[in-house]
Amino acid sequence: MPSLNLIGAGRLGNSLAYLAHASGQYQIAGIYSRSEASSIAAREFIGAGNVFENLAQLPPADLWLLAVPDGAIATVASQLAQAGVVNAGAIVFHASGALAADQLAALSPLGAQCASLHPAFSFADPARAVATFAGTLCALEGDAAACEALARLVHAIGGVPFQLQGGKDAKVAYHAALSMAANYLVTLSDLALQTANQAGIAPEIANQLVLGLIRQTLVNVEQLGPAAALTGPIVRGDAATVAQHLAVLPSTHQASYRALGEATVVLAGDRLSDAARSALLNTLQSEPRST
DSSP, rough: OEEEEEESSSSSHHHHHHHHTTTTEEEEEEEEOOSHHHHHHHHHHTTTOEOSSSSGGGOOOSSSOOOGGGHHHHHHHHHHHHTTTTTTTOEEEESSSSOOGGHHHOOOOOGGGEEEEEESSSSSEEEEEHHTTTTTTEEEOOOOOHHHEEEHHHHTTOOOEEEOOOOHHHHHHHHHHHIIIIHHHHHHHHHHHHHHHHHHHHHHHHHHHHHHHHHHHHHHHHHHHHHOOOOTTTTTTTTHHHHHHHSOOOHHHHHHHHHHHHHHHHHHHSSSSSSHHHHHHHHHHHHOOOO
16 A cells, blocks of 8 residues: 655645545555644644654655745655655646746656646635545646556545646646636626725625626536627727726725726637727726725
């Protein structure tokens, strides 16, 4: 049975180690965190593993998970290399969404196979995470042998692996996509709710109105694709309505409206005539007005 060492006893690391142990296909060997109390709590949560006080004491393992903050990954990899505890042929991986496997480069000369594994999942509550993880997409990137081994791990813990091609740049683009989808949708929702409030709509009605439309639109995007799901004044070529929108929006919202409007003109593509496209871009790119 493959063994796994966990470095970093945070929510993500604890959750993945728990799932690996619970699958019955992996053995948790060593657990190390900067705080001994965190390591002990991790062992209790996972239900397996031995706690070690420093990296140099960790036992050999088939897989090494560095579940540490992004800024510490390269440093911890260097410390492991200096300690000489990572055995040749071992799979070493981190779980950063933004950084690539090259953060582990210090371990390659020792014969380690390096990769990154990022679950597209929120680990805010480990107890809830391990109960709802099934079906989660997990991005893999790095050495081919490491990705093959991690694909087996992902399947064992109930996830769905897929591989990123293109190395570091692909990993950054992947993370940017997730950030836009999750973070910017929240920001866009807030801007729309604020504008509904500007219209004098009661908050409870605004929530139903704006969030209900967002949910309906996401279903359309899923079923039809973004271009076919697009509706509204821009795809209709209605520059006059766009100008009216800009005239009533506060200056703090105008920049967002303009940037998203220009992207929407591009998405509308051939559905716009040349004249309509030109009129829309002129309106969107005109001098901002303060209200």
